[in-house]
Amino acid sequence: xxxxxxxxxxxxxxxxxxxxxxxxxxxxxxxxxxxxxxxxxxxxxxxxxxxxxxxxxxxxxxxxxxxxxxxxxxxxxxxxxxxxxxx
Numbered sequence: 546x547x548x549x550x551x552x553x554x555x556x557x558x559x560x561x562x563x564x565x566x567x568x569x570x571x572x573x574x575x576x577x578x579x580x581x582x583x584x585x586x587x588x589x590x591x592x593x594x595x596x597x598x599x600x601x602x603x604x605x606x607x608x609x610x611x612x613x614x615x616x617x618x619x620x621x622x623x624x625x626x627x628x629x630x631x632x
Contacts, residue, residue, distance in 0.1 A: 552576060556587050
């Protein structure tokens with residue numbers, strides 16, 4: 546079972562150039578995590594997801610969706626391996 550709801554952080558992001566665009570996400574980081582650290586981690590999410598997307602496209606898996614945790618781990622492993630070989 547997951548962490549209790551009281552340990553979750555709701556992160557709300559509004560774009561400077563597009564103030565009507567608002568994005569929401571949840572984090573289960575420790576209670577002591579600073580707002581600055583939460584904002585930094587949320588900002589890094591784009592680069593991680595973009596790297597995974599590019600890796601999937603590189604090896605022809607752009608339309609593939611893993612259906613269980615084991616397959617997702619395996620998929621992530623192969624995508625990282627491909628990305629590391631390309632870089």
